Amino acid sequence: MSTLPPTPPGFDHPEDDSASRSVYLRKPQILSRECVAQSRLFKVESLALRFSNGEERQFERLTGADRGAVMIVAMPDPDHVLLIREYAAGFEDYVLTLPKGLVDPGEDIITAANRELMEECGFGAHCIEPLVELSLAPNYMRHRMQVLLATDLYPKRLPGDEPEPLIVETHAIEEIPTLLLREDFHEARAIAALYIARDRLREEKRNNATDFL
Numbered sequence: 001m002s003t004l005p006p007t008p009p010g011f012d013h014p015e016d017d018s019a020s021r022s023v024y025l026r027k028p029q030i031l032s033r034e035c036v037a038q039s040r041l042f043k044v045e046s047l048a049l050r051f052s053n054g055e056e057r058q059f060e061r062l063t064g065a066d067r068g069a070v071m072i073v074a075m076p077d078p079d080h081v082l083l084i085r086e087y088a089a090g091f092e093d094y095v096l097t098l099p100k101g102l103v104d105p106g107e108d109i110i111t112a113a114n115r116e117l118m119e120e121c122g123f124g125a126h127c128i129e130p131l132v133e134l135s136l137a138p139n140y141m142r143h144r145m146q147v148l149l150a151t152d153l154y155p156k157r158l159p160g161d162e163p164e165p166l167i168v169e170t171h172a173i174e175e176i177p178t179l180l181l182r183e184d185f186h187e188a189r190a191i192a193a194l195y196i197a198r199d200r201l202r203e204e205k206r207n208n209a210t211d212f213l
Contacts, residue, residue: 026052036060062141069143070113071100071189073131073197074121074150076170081194082121085167085184096169096185098193100145113148119160121168125150132196134189147193149200173198 028049037044047059074082081098088095101116103109110128118124131147171179176194179185 028052068103068109069100069145070103070109070116071098071145071147071193072113072117072150073098073147073193074117074123074125074153076153079172079174080170081173083169083171084120085169094184095187096182097187098190109146109148113150115158117150118156118158120166122155122157123153124156126152126154131193131200134192136189145189147196149197173201
C-alpha cells in the first residue's frame with residue numbers, strides 16, 4: 001500500500017495525490033499592508049508576511065490598475081510575424097518587440113488585441129485566438145499578459161496614444177535565434193510568445209500533413 005512521506009513543517013499534501021508524492025507550501029499570512037509610494041501609473045505596496053515556519057519578512061511590490069494586458073503575435077502570412085520598434089524608457093533606447101497594450105474598461109482580450117493591433121501596426125485580424133498567459137517578475141508585481149495569435153490580417157488603422165509613429169517590421173517566425181542575436185530584441189515576454197506561437201504553428205502543420213496521408 002502506498003503511503004505519503006512525512007509532511008515537513010509548512011507543507012500540505014494535496015488531497016488524493018498519493019501517487020505523485022507532491023507537497024505544497026502553505027501561503028504566508030499577510031500581517032499588514034501599506035502604500036509607501038504612488039505615481040500616476042504605479043503604487044508601491046509594503047507587505048509584512050509571516051511564513052508557515054514562523055519567519056517574518058517585509059516584501060515590496062508594484063501594483064496598478066490590474067486591468068489586464070494583451071500581447072499580439074500578428075502574422076500577415078503563415079511564415080512571418082509583425083514586430084514594432086518603440087522607445088523603451090526603462091532602457092532609454094529603442095527596442096524591437098511585439099505589439100501590446102492594456103485592456104480598456106468594457107473590453108474582452110480579443111477586442112483589446114484587435115484594437116491594439118490596429119493602433120500600433122495598422123492591421124486588424126479576422127482570426128484571433130488566445131495562446132498563453134505570462135507574468136513578469138512575479139516577486140515584485142502581479143502583472144499578467146495575455147498572448148494572442150492573430151491571423152488573416154486586413155489593413156485598418158486606428159489612432160493610438162503613442163507619442164510618435166511606431167516602426168513596423170516583418171520577420172520570419174522561424175528566425176527567432178537570429179533575432180536573439182540583436183541588441184534591440186530582448187523582451188522576455190515577446191521571446192516566449194514567439195516560441196510558443198512558432199511551436200503551435202509547427203504542430204498545426206504536422207497535424208494537417210497527417211490528415212492528408
